Amino acid sequence: MDFAVAPKMQDLLGRVRSFVQTELYPLESVFLLEGFERAEPVLREMRHKVREMGLFTPQIEQKYGGLGLSVLEHGLVSAELGKSPVGHYCFNCQAPDSGNMEILIKYGNQEQQEQYLKPLAAGDIRSCFSMTEPDFPGSNPTWMGTTAVKDGSDYVINGKKWFTSSAEGAAFAVVMAVTDPAAPKHLRASQILVPTGTPGFTITAKTPCMGHRGEGWATHCEVSYENCRVPQSNLLGPEGAGFVIAQERLGPGRIHHCMRWIGICERAFDLMCERAIKREVAPDRPLAIQEFVQGWIAESRAEINAARLMVLQAAWTIDQHSAKDARDEISLIKFFVANVMMKVLDRAIQVHGGLGITDYTPLAFWFRNERAGRIYDGPDEVHKIAVAKRILMRYHQELGAAAGA
Ligand SMILES: Cc1cc2nc3c(=O)[nH]c(=O)nc-3n(C[C@H](O)[C@H](O)[C@H](O)COP(=O)(O)OP(=O)(O)OC[C@H]3O[C@@H](n4cnc5c(N)ncnc54)[C@H](O)[C@@H]3O)c2cc1C
Numbered sequence: 036m037d038f039a040v041a042p043k044m045q046d047l048l049g050r051v052r053s054f055v056q057t058e059l060y061p062l063e064s065v066f067l068l069e070g071f072e073r074a075e076p077v078l079r080e081m082r083h084k085v086r087e088m089g090l091f092t093p094q095i096e097q098k099y100g101g102l103g104l105s106v107l108e109h110g111l112v113s114a115e116l117g118k119s120p121v122g123h124y125c126f127n128c129q130a131p132d133s134g135n136m137e138i139l140i141k142y143g144n145q146e147q148q149e150q151y152l153k154p155l156a157a158g159d160i161r162s163c164f165s166m167t168e169p170d171f172p173g174s175n176p177t178w179m180g181t182t183a184v185k186d187g188s189d190y191v192i193n194g195k196k197w198f199t200s201s202a203e204g205a206a207f208a209v210v211m212a213v214t215d216p217a218a219p220k221h222l223r224a225s226q227i228l229v230p231t232g233t234p235g236f237t238i239t240a241k242t243p244c245m246g247h248r249g250e251g252w253a254t255h256c257e258v259s260y261e262n263c264r265v266p267q268s269n270l271l272g273p274e275g276a277g278f279v280i281a282q283e284r285l286g287p288g289r290i291h292h293c294m295r296w297i298g299i300c301e302r303a304f305d306l307m308c309e310r311a312i313k314r315e316v317a318p319d320r321p322l323a324i325q326e327f328v329q330g331w332i333a334e335s336r337a338e339i340n341a342a343r344l345m346v347l348q349a350a351w352t353i354d355q356h357s358a359k360d361a362r363d364e365i366s367l368i369k370f371f372v373a374n375v376m377m378k379v380l381d382r383a384i385q386v387h388g389g390l391g392i393t394d395y396t397p398l399a400f401w402f403r404n405e406r407a408g409r410i411y412d413g414p415d416e417v418h419k420i421a422v423a424k425r426i427l428m429r430y431h432q433e434l435g436a437a438a439g440a
C-alpha cells in the first residue's frame with residue numbers, strides 16, 4: 036500500500052495551502068467579526084484570484100470548468116481549504132452549491148445545465164437545497180408534507196421548509212416535493228428546480244442558529260412555497276426519483292463535509308500547539324509543559340490521523356468502486372470525524388482559555404457551526420444503526436450458512 040501523494044498533486048496542494056495561508060487567513064477576521072455581507076466584496080475578489088489561478092470549482096469535471104479531481108484528490112484539496120472558514124467558498128466548492136452541481140451534472144438535461152449548472156459552476160450565482168421541513172423528520176426523507184401538483188404544463192408547489200441553507204441571495208432552489216402520494220414511499224417525491232424569484236417562493240425567516248442569524252451564503256432559512264408555479268420542465272431527473280437523487284447527493288456530500296472537517300481539525304490543532312508554546316501561565320512556564328496539554332495534543336494527533344486515513348480510504352473506495360460500495364465507510368466517517376472534530380475543537384478552545392470563546396480565532400465559529408455536523412446529512416445515530424445493521428446482517432448470514440451446513 037502506497038501512501039505517497041503524487042508529485043502533480045503535491046504541487047497543487049502546495050499552491051492551495053499557500054493561497055489559504057497568505058490570502059485567506061488574514062481576511063478571516065472580517066468574516067468572523069463583521070459577517071458575510073461585509074466580507075462579501077473581499078471574498079469576491081478572492082474568488083476572482085482563484086479563478087485566475089485556474090483552481091476554481093476544482094471538484095467537477097474539466098468539461099464543466101473544473102479540475103476533474105478524483106474524490107481522493109478533492110479530499111486532499113478539501114482538507115487544505117477546510118483550514119479556513121472561507122476556504123471552500125473562495126474556491127466555489129462550498130455546500131450546498133457543490134451538491135447541487137453534482138445532481139445537475141448527473142440528472143440535469145441540456146437546458147437545465149445551461150440555465151442553472153453553467154452559472155453555478157462559474158460562480159456567478161448561488162443555490163440552495165430545500166428538503167427538510169419543520170413538521171416532518173428530516174432524518175426520514177420519505178415522509179414530507181410539501182406537494183407539487185400538476186396543473187396544465189406546470190407544477191404548483193405548496194409547503195414549508197426550513198434549514199434551506201444559503202437561501203438568502205440564492206438564484207434557485209432544488210426543492211423536494213411529493214408528486215405522487217399514492218406511490219411506494221421511496222417513489223413519492225421528486226426534485227424540482229425553482230428560481231427564487233418565482234411568485235410564491237418566500238423566505239419567511241432566517242433561523243437563528245447557536246446565537247447567529249447569519250447573512251447570505253451563511254444563512255439557514257425558513258421558506259414557504261405557496262402556490263409556487265414552475266413549468267414541469269423544471270423537474271430534475273425522473274418523476275419520483277427525489278429520494279434516490281437526495282441519497283446520491285448526500286453520499287459525496289457527506290464525504291466532502293468529512294474532508295473539510297479534517298482541515299478544521301488540522302487548523303485547530305495548529306492553533307492549540309502554537310498557543311500552548313506561546314502562552315505562559317507564569318514566567319518561563321508555557322502551557323506546553325503542562326502534561327494535560329501534552330495529553331490533549333497527543334490524543335488529538337492520534338484521532339486526526341485516524342480520521343484522515345478513514346476519510347481517504349472512503350474516498351479511495353468511491354474512486355475504485357462506487358459510492359454504494361463505500362456506504363459503510365461513508366457512514367463510519369460521518370459520525371466518527373464529526374465527533375473527533377468536536378473533541379479537537381473543544382481542547383483547542385480550552386487551551387486558549389477566554390480567547391477561545393471569542394471570535395478572534397475561528398475556533399468558536401467552528402464550535403458553533405460545526406456542531407450541526409452530527410445532525411445534518413444523517414444524524415450520528417442513523418449512521419451508526421445503518422452500519423451496525425449491515426454488519427450484523429453479514430454475521431446472521433454467516434452463522435445461518437454455518438448452521439445450515
Ligand atoms: C446547520 C444545518 C444545515 C442544514 N442544511 C440543510 C439544507 O441545506 N437543506 C435541507 O434540506 N436540510 C438541511 N438541514 C436539515 C438536516 O438535514 C436535518 O436537520 C437532519 O436531516 C435531521 O432532521 P431533523 O432535524 O428533522 O431531526 P429529526 O428527524 O427529528 O431527528 C431528531 C433526532 O432523532 C434521532 N433519530 C432520528 N432518526 C432516528 C432513527 N432512525 N434511529 C435513531 N435515532 C434517530 C437523531 O438523534 C436525531 O438527531 C440542515 C440542518 C442543520 C442543523
